[in-house]
Amino acid sequence: MPRTFVSKAGAVFPATLADFKRAKAGELDKVKWAEAAPGKPLAAPYPEVIGSWLDNGFKEVGAKEVTGDGVPVG
Amino acid sequence: MAYLSGKDCAYVFVDSVDVAISNNEVGISSEAVCPKRRALGTVSKAAMLTGQIDSELTVKGWLDGITTAQLADLSNDPKVISVLFGGNAVSGLFAGFKTAYVVGSKVGMNDDDLDSYEPVLVTSDCKANIGYVVAPFTAYTTAGNTDSTYATMTETNAPIGTAFLNVTALTLNASTACTVTVRHSTDHITWNPHTAFPNVTTVGAQTLALASTVYKYLSISWLWVGASSGQSISMFVGVSVD
Numbered sequence: 001m002p003r004t005f006v007s008k009a010g011a012v013f014p015a016t017l018a019d020f021k022r023a024k025a026g027e028l029d030k031v032k033w034a035e036a037a038p039g040k041p042l043a044a045p046y047p048e049v050i051g052s053w054l055d056n057g058f059k060e061v062g063a064k065e066v067t068g069d070g071v072p073v074g
Numbered sequence: 075m076a077y078l079s080g081k082d083c084a085y086v087f088v089d090s091v092d093v094a095i096s097n098n099e100v101g102i103s104s105e106a107v108c109p110k111r112r113a114l115g116t117v118s119k120a121a122m123l124t125g126q127i128d129s130e131l132t133v134k135g136w137l138d139g140i141t142t143a144q145l146a147d148l149s150n151d152p153k154v155i156s157v158l159f160g161g162n163a164v165s166g167l168f169a170g171f172k173t174a175y176v177v178g179s180k181v182g183m184n185d186d187d188l189d190s191y192e193p194v195l196v197t198s199d200c201k202a203n204i205g206y207v208v209a210p211f212t213a214y215t216t217a218g219n220t221d222s223t224y225a226t227m228t229e230t231n232a233p234i235g236t237a238f239l240n241v242t243a244l245t246l247n248a249s250t251a252c253t254v255t256v257r258h259s260t261d262h263i264t265w266n267p268h269t270a271f272p273n274v275t276t277v278g279a280q281t282l283a284l285a286s287t288v289y290k291y292l293s294i295s296w297l298w299v300g301a302s303s304g305q306s307i308s309m310f311v312g313v314s315v316d
Contacts, residue, residue: 010267012221023263028222056264
């Protein structure tokens with residue numbers, strides 16, 4: 001089951017893994033970007049982007065909030 | 075950026091007017107405590123801090139050959155002033171003043187000071203927002219963004235900030251407005267819009283509170299409201315974080 005995420009309106013990310021690698025290398029002028037549809041669950045097109053999504057405010061669908069000790073909240 | 079001089083100060087925008095072209099001196103006096111000395115063998119730090127600093131701005135040295143139209147624009151209304159003292163380049167430092175007034179002028183008529191006219195700009199709240207050039211001053215046309223030429227802050231994940239927008243020329247044609255949005259990213263890989271300025275419909279300037287976390291990498295996007303072609307906006311955008 002792929003992990004799915006929800007983003008803010010207007011969020012963009014590298015469309016493919018090759019684009020991701022170019023972005024990470026700072027070659028942003030060569031990157032093809034994909035825009036996330038706001039409010040709609042989006043499956044990660046490649047697993048490497050998930051860390052960047054989480055760092056930049058994407059919320060994982062079905063993820064439970066946990067404390068710093070990893071204990072589920074609520 | 076060890077040294078800055080007059081040539082590095084690319085623009086001094088007072089709302090929509092660039093007064094750098096007719097002055098030879100800009101001063102920003104600050105109350106910030108800046109470390110000046112380093113032991114031998116250690117790297118010197120930049121003396122200019124970022125963020126909101128108690129400051130006062132002066133612009134003087136009015137040169138011959140200026141146009142009276144530019145002077146007339148410097149009325150007593152509060153102005154948004156952006157001083158690009160670190161150059162017109164991404165991540166260069168700038169100082170933004172949210173509410174500044176032209177408070178006086180001097181007319182010299184003696185032999186040594188013949189027919190000079192020196193307006194003085196003073197900030198009303200004595201706060202300078204020292205920050206980064208995010209969108210260098212130029213004409214932006216087809217809707218797009220500057221993600222690929224992002225600005226990098228020294229800070230990471232600043233809690234809040236202030237954005238400055240100075241627009242000197244605007245061609246809307248059949249569009250009704252231009253929407254300028256500050257964008258940010260933790261890693262310059264995934265980008266999110268942060269906050270949009272109120273729609274731009276005329277030349278002038280605005281400031282914008284960035285009321286939530288501002289990430290390390292910054293860019294802008296601009297889009298046109300209403301279909302048209304041939305639109306253009308000549309603007310500068312800078313961001314200061316606190």
